[in-house]
Amino acid sequence: MTELSQLIVYGLATGCIYSLIALGFVLIYKATEMVNFAQGDLLMLGAFVAVTFILTLGLSYWLAFILAVIVMAAFSYGLDAVVLRRVIGQPQFSVVMLTIGLGFIFRAGATMIWGTEPYNFPAPFSSGVSVVGGVVISHVAISIVVGTVVLCSILWAFFRFSKLGVAMQAASQNQLAAYYMGVPVKRIFSLIWAISGGVAAVAGILIAPLTLVDNTMSMLGLKAFAAAVLGGFGSIPGALVGGILIGMIEQVSGAYFIDGSKDIAAYATLLLVLLLRPQGLFGAVGRKKV
Amino acid sequence: MKARNLLTSTLAALALALSSSGASQAQTRGVTDTEVIIGSAGDLSGPAANNGLASAHAMQLRVDEINAAGGIHGRKLRLIVEDAQYQVPRAVQAANKLINRDKIFAMIGTVGTPQNNAVFPLLEQNNIPSLFPLSQARVMWSPVNKLKFQFNADYRDQVGGAVKYMVDQKKTKFCAEYQDTDFGKDIVTGAEEELKKAGLSIVAKSTHKPTDTDLGTQMINLRKAGCEVVVLGTLGRDAIIAYTTARRAGWTDVEFIGVSPTYDPAVSGVPDGGTDGLYASTGVWIKPREEMPEAGRQMFDKYKAAYGSEPTVSAMISYIGIDLIAIALEKAGKDVTTESFLAALESIKDYNDAFGNPPQNYSADNHQGSNAAFVTRVKGGAYELIAGPISHTD
């Protein structure tokens, strides 16, 4: 029982990271119908930027956290404004190839700037643990879960109550009508990219004390993509639930099935869900108007 | 008349051609009156550039020192480094250029096991020695091939030494956490061979991928198996993840031991002493400065002055490698050939390097200078020598 609880703690922490990356996928997809395969690479860049602020500039963890999120948001805004906006309306294929290509560039660029040696990410809580009913919970895991909850609450409130957030929803739901309301749709989409980039940076910084910072971090994007599809690409609650599910399934299957099943469990679950419910767990059947 | 003239000139040309080829055979490739040309398919860019660059710097440093002292039998050493970017095709390209255009005498410091495996057949075709590659795989020197030399403990020797140490500490329940790759399996094989001698075996094994970022379940599974020692078939990053995951989960009655990739400042430098207590076995131990021989200290100073950072293990390996080549060239005499050079290498006994590593001995049926390993342990952000040199074959 203790063991299962322990697995659930691990699964929850990794799952939250998948959720945050999947959230980035979904936000961009809902707005622009683009699948940004470079989402995992944005996470990696966010962690690199933060670790540079801490190790090279000697900033505190919290300051580095905030600055890295701002830098990545600005970077993603520019990415849309300069590059991706130009391919809107092109076939999906070219958009997908473009984002995959960008991912390669980011990884190679990161290697050129930061090298291949992993960086240790110093967080104020990196070595703390608490024991709750026999289950050891590392403070990093707590920080991931808390960070995810806080970030999701902020985003929820933003989309629900702020004028800009509602306008983002509106532009995602009906681009033409948003134009007619005087909403600067192109800028709104770039801002959505900025949010996705910022969320990716948060995810990267949250998990960095566990994984160290190097360019293999971008591989998290693949599992998160599975999470987004599992939840029904285009559903925000779906992305969050999908991420946590994949995190849990990985851990539990790794412990109770043969060695190595951890790696395939996520994809096996995804295939199964897609066979039984092709639109994903939370997928809407309706289509949006553009 | 005309026909006979033609015949004579043809014969003359043939004779000339034969004699010139005879002459070039007599003259050893890569050795001129003034130079001996050494090639290296190293990594100056790409993911292993850290190791490759340090190695190239250190080699050039030793070459410059030897040349400044007048060279060997009146010849200077010339080092040509080609960038292989940690890619097999690039390494082959680099080797072809070094072999065919630069006509190198010997190859040194090629980075990476698959790269070395791909390049070696080309060297073999041209009878070019493959010396001291930056790969700790056993195939670099065993089975014995007249052209292959390596001087330090390979992964299996390192893990062998480490396991021997742990067996001496009365540990009996050994487990393995390893990358599901040839590299990881090689280390597990080494551990199993050594355990067999003590009548033990590995009680639980668990694998991961090189890119995995979470080893939570793996650690839980090994903990269930009641391991006393976990042998890590990992590089630095996954070693840190495995170790910190286990310790944070409160698993403290267990030791973790890795091989030379875990003997790395990035591993010992984890903040807040996250890797304190982790064991790392290595073939090349960087002694504290005060224990290092004078030559080594000088090399450290020169290297730091020239390149702005401390030499790494790769730098030390390649520095020693050039030194060994110089010694063999010296021994082989003025009329050196590849064969006499190889014989000279095989005759090196009790060689002590600049850094105070265990003495090296070569022979016709042993092309590995030393298989001694050092068992170190992270303490306060640095490695502390626990035991060694340990030779597991003793």
Next chain:
Amino acid sequence: MSEPILKLTNIESSYGPITAIRGISMSVPEATIVTVLGANGAGKTTVLKTISGIIDPRKGAVIFEGKAIQSMDPDAVARIGIAHVPEGREVFPLLTARENLMMGAYARSDRKGIADDLEMVFNYLPAVKRLEKRTAGTMSGGEQQMLVIGRALMSRPKLLLLDEPSLGLSPRLVKEIFELIVRINGEQKLPILVVEQNAGTALKAAHYGYVLELGRVVMEDSCERLMEKEDVREFYLGAAPENVHADIRLKRRKTWQ
């Protein structure tokens, strides 16, 4: 008579390969309802899209309050006071009715004015007020049409463009919508340009009308006089039997050009 708020001079534009408008001039005077009639594919919607900036015309000018606006982006056109209610009830389906209305005021920042206008819109559309917490996607067609008109009013426009407000609605709802349009025009003195296929209803509501055929204005006059014309009566008000409609139209078209 003062200068019209909107003037199109010799506009040529195309939208997709088929529908095109070829040299259209028309104007919307202050405080009047102007209607554009025509069959499917006559280019009515293209006229509205050209005004609101979705389509840039190849030739000609769109003059709004004395300024040429034909090359502005649609969001900029919206911000200078032209509210476009597109065909097909383009609500934001997952937002509530109230949020939809507030989106209409997106470009405004006068809190007090917005609150007043919301009051006004709810006053015109009591049905929408009752449903203000419902998500727009779950509302009926008539409710959605009311909602998008209300949403357009929330921008406090100087000119309202309505594209086929009757499309797909029951006769009773069509009547209600047009009564609303007339009431808004009368009370707010808001000039309205309404495109309609339902000519009878539109002519009764509007002051002035244009008839479009294949991208050209073939007739224009006050709505009273248009209703008198035989062609209009036959083709748009249903005075001729349905099944001979197409034939007569082909024959008669010549007399209009």
